[in-house]
Amino acid sequence: GRNGAGKSTLLKILSRITEPTHGRAVMRGRVSSLLEVGTGFHPELTGRENIYMNGTILGMKKKEIDRKFDEIVDFSGVEKFLDTPTKRYSSGMQVRLAFAVAAHLEPEILIIDEVLAVGDADFQKKCLGKMQDVAKGGRTVLFVSHNLAAVENLCSRVVTLSHGVLSFDGSPADGVREYLSDDAEITGFRDLTVIKQGRTGLGDIRFKSVHLESLGGERVAFIRMGDGFRIGMRLQAHQSVSGVVIAIAVFNENGIRICGLNSSHTSRWTLSQRTGHEGMWFCVIQQVNLGPGTYRLNLQLKSSIGNVVFDSIQNAFSFRVEYADIFGTGCTAFGSNIVFFQPNWAAE
Incomplete structure (x- = not known):
């Protein structure tokens, strides 16, 4: 459930x-x-x-x-x-x-x-x-x-x-x-303030909501293969914090972890926020290399030093990736493929 x-x-x-x-x-x-x-x-x-x-x-x-x-x-x-x-x-x-x-x-x-x-x-x-x-x-x-x-x-x-x-x-x-x-929750937006189960952390700063949008800023419930998208996360600080890292884990329909996104690993980027303030933060993916299917996200806020967890939510958000003819060949054989590459072929 x-x-x-x-x-x-x-x-x-x-x-x-x-x-x-x-x-x-x-x-x-x-x-x-x-x-x-x-x-x-x-x-x-x-x-x-x-x-x-x-x-x-x-x-x-x-x-x-x-x-x-x-x-x-x-x-x-x-x-x-x-x-x-x-x-x-x-x-x-x-x-x-x-x-x-x-x-x-x-x-x-x-x-x-x-x-x-x-x-x-x-x-x-x-x-x-x-x-x-x-x-x-x-x-x-x-x-x-x-x-x-x-x-x-x-x-x-x-x-x-x-x-x-x-x-x-x-x-x-x-x-x-x-x-x-049961994909009722796949709407492109989720209020995270109501989540109690599957949520841990000290609570100094917490996720308030999460949504999916196109690179142009339009809210969407799904994306097409090869498209770019942004994950928007509204955060609220209950204590002044600094050096906070956003971590996102992506899982496929079978609960298998596909990848992890960490703001400090990929760009050495951390956030700071004052008590009572809210802020909107984005993870920008220029091109999604995921096959068709439903994907679920675990979200976490933690300190860059000492690995102190402020907020951690399992199955915080879901989104769907739809088929697109990204190679221009009409190929639809992506059934069980989780990720795809865009190779060039050559003979020598």
Whole structure:
């Protein structure tokens, strides 16, 4: 489901963190859940102590945890920091250890929210492999993600939510099609002030809205292959800031990251803004080399020094790229191509 559809709320109900306003959830078996960075960890305890605390909460005996301990540490890759309080861990380290604990302590039901977005590609691959192992062992994995390729590869059943209501329940392939067919949000403009779910950061400066426009400044909901466009982002500062970087990650329909755009990497450009002020900032793309399809953007504002995140929004915006005869050949064979080049051909 989209941001705000009710996914995280449902997982909190199933994890017995939140009471349902009405109705009930029936769970059969020991539940382990990983809902957000640091979930289930006491920040003052070390990594080692948190492993044993989580196992105890799951009802495991010390001998059982001892048997799994080395596997957990090896999987998480935080061996050097085991005796450091987890409050000093980076978000990536916390996620690696939390996932390792949740997946290796043998719950009958493993609930995973989209925390894997924090990890790197290799770690995400390890996590998906481990979830497949858990599922093949006859246990249940309940997995929430916008990574549609992962959903299709991992799941045998897909449920989609819309405004807190079940909108689909069936096969992964049909569920992904249902999800992608809901293009109501692809309008060329989005108010970002209403987004709460899937949003993190200190909030010193935040995205207020985002829109797509042509190089001539006309608002558009889609662009044609080979055209240029601008991504306009309205920002509001709640504290005076300087040295702020805008980062944009582009994903295709299957949730695969296509590229990343970073204002300091491509032009050493950063922004400054005073408390209470708003500003409009643009990312200008002179020519889009993307194939036809729908693309989604993650947006982030962070400091150029220290990597402090002020605002981070997953699936903040969507736009569509339409076919165009850019080569003048009438060729339409771009079906599964994500990007294209414009080569010259020669014989010598």
